[in-house]
Amino acid sequence: MLVSTLVSAQNNLTTLQYSMGFGTGDLGDHISKTSFRGFTIDYRKLVQPNVGVGVDLGWNVFYEEMPYATYTTNGSTDITGKQYRYQNQFPMLVAADYYLKPGEKINPFAGLGIGTMYSLRNTDMNLYTLEQDAWHFALRPEVGALIQASPDFSFSVSAKYYHGFEAGDLASQGYFTLNFGFVFDGE
Amino acid sequence: MLLALGFFLGGCYPQGPEYVEDLDVVITNHNADYDFSAKGTYAMPDKIVKITGNLSEGDAPVFIPDAVAAQILSQIESNMNDLGYTRVDIDADPDLLLTPASWETTTILYWYDYWYWWWGGYYPGWGYPPVNVSTYTTGTLVMALVDPTIESANGNPIPQWTGAINGLLTGVYDPIRVNKAIDQAYTQSPYLKTN
Numbered sequence: 001m002l003v004s005t006l007v008s009a010q011n012n013l014t015t016l017q018y019s020m021g022f023g024t025g026d027l028g029d030h031i032s033k034t035s036f037r038g039f040t041i042d043y044r045k046l047v048q049p050n051v052g053v054g055v056d057l058g059w060n061v062f063y064e065e066m067p068y069a070t071y072t073t074n075g076s077t078d079i080t081g082k083q084y085r086y087q088n089q090f091p092m093l094v095a096a097d098y099y100l101k102p103g104e105k106i107n108p109f110a111g112l113g114i115g116t117m118y119s120l121r122n123t124d125m126n127l128y129t130l131e132q133d134a135w136h137f138a139l140r141p142e143v144g145a146l147i148q149a150s151p152d153f154s155f156s157v158s159a160k161y162y163h164g165f166e167a168g169d170l171a172s173q174g175y176f177t178l179n180f181g182f183v184f185d186g187e
Numbered sequence: 188m189l190l191a192l193g194f195f196l197g198g199c200y201p202q203g204p205e206y207v208e209d210l211d212v213v214i215t216n217h218n219a220d221y222d223f224s225a226k227g228t229y230a231m232p233d234k235i236v237k238i239t240g241n242l243s244e245g246d247a248p249v250f251i252p253d254a255v256a257a258q259i260l261s262q263i264e265s266n267m268n269d270l271g272y273t274r275v276d277i278d279a280d281p282d283l284l285l286t287p288a289s290w291e292t293t294t295i296l297y298w299y300d301y302w303y304w305w306w307g308g309y310y311p312g313w314g315y316p317p318v319n320v321s322t323y324t325t326g327t328l329v330m331a332l333v334d335p336t337i338e339s340a341n342g343n344p345i346p347q348w349t350g351a352i353n354g355l356l357t358g359v360y361d362p363i364r365v366n367k368a369i370d371q372a373y374t375q376s377p378y379l380k381t382n
Contacts, residue, residue: 037199063201070375076219078375081212084203124203126212126353127325 015042015156017181021060026171031085037061040179049102056095056113062087084124091117091162093140105148113140117164119173136164146183154183208364211354213371221347223379226282228275238290251289255360262366266373271381284333293324324356
């Protein structure tokens with residue numbers, strides 16, 4: 001009876017998570033530092049007990065202060081100074097998750113999101129900034145688990161990989177995230 | 188909750204540079220086809236001209252204070268000596284001419300806070316919103332190495348090497364910042380070394 005009560009209570013899952021980001025590829029080459037500034041908001045409507053569909057929103061900020069160094073352009077011009085590199089990532093996806101053990105205390109899931117991701121890159125040096133941006137077509141696989149604390153509240157842990165294909169001013173941008181947060185179940 | 192998360196993340200957004208020297212930059216450019224190793228002597232003035240808008244109107248040139256210029260020229264000469272050059276008088280037919288110049292640029296930022304006109308208590312009706320103003324001034328020192336035997340089609344000399352240093356001015360001359368930047372301009376120009 002307890003299991004059926006828990007199953008029927010899960011209809012609309014809203015997940016708020018703190019997100020840490022790890023850049024890969026071009027993003028990882030530009031900013032090697034881990035991002036500790038990020039969050040995600042995920043909404044899933046359980047169309048079946050083990051299938052949820054919805055939307056994902058997120059924001060991760062990557063930043064690195066580069067040491068005083070010399071950068072050479074076109075072979076005959078050298079520029080020396082400190083660079084401050086920022087990159088903001090805004091994924092906006094529709095997503096679906098498959099829950100392996102609905103109704104149990106620990107409910108693993110895996111899913112895929114598809115949509116768009118906006119990248120905004122600022123490279124600051126002296127009093128100038130080089131700004132590059134792009135709206136990427138994005139894919140986002142994820143795995144994680146819901147850890148139920150009460151019928152209406154769970155903890156969430158997940159790993160996601162965002163991949164934005166080449167677009168605008170930027171090459172393809174990709175990064176992993178580790179996410180920890182809360183899940184609120186609204187009926 | 189979304190708004191709160193946004194404010195939270197905005198509050199811990201990385202702040203960037205903390206000190207004015209973090210914004211100092213050194214830029215050098217050279218003619219890759221020019222053979223500096225075949226040169227040995229150079230001439231340099233005893234003053235550093237300060238480029239202002241009045242020169243084009245025929246006014247007399249302005250120079251930076253002699254005490255400051257002496258320090259800058261001394262640092263330049265030290266670096267040129269390390270590269271193997273000998274400073275000579277302008278009448279001694281030098282291989283190169285080193286022409287330093289400087290200027291200041293003041294940027295004025297102003298913006299209107301449009302939300303103010305909503306507050307009838309400050310500006311009843313359609314009163315003007317307050318204007319916010321901020322300014323900053325940057326200083327630039329340019330060092331150009333010119334071969335007196337090479338001119339452009341219009342008769343002007345062509346710099347074979349140009350070094351420029353730029354940074355925010357604080358109102359107080361900081362020889363450490365300036366000397367460090369001058370040294371860096373020559374450090375990143377090993378092709379200047381003469382035999």
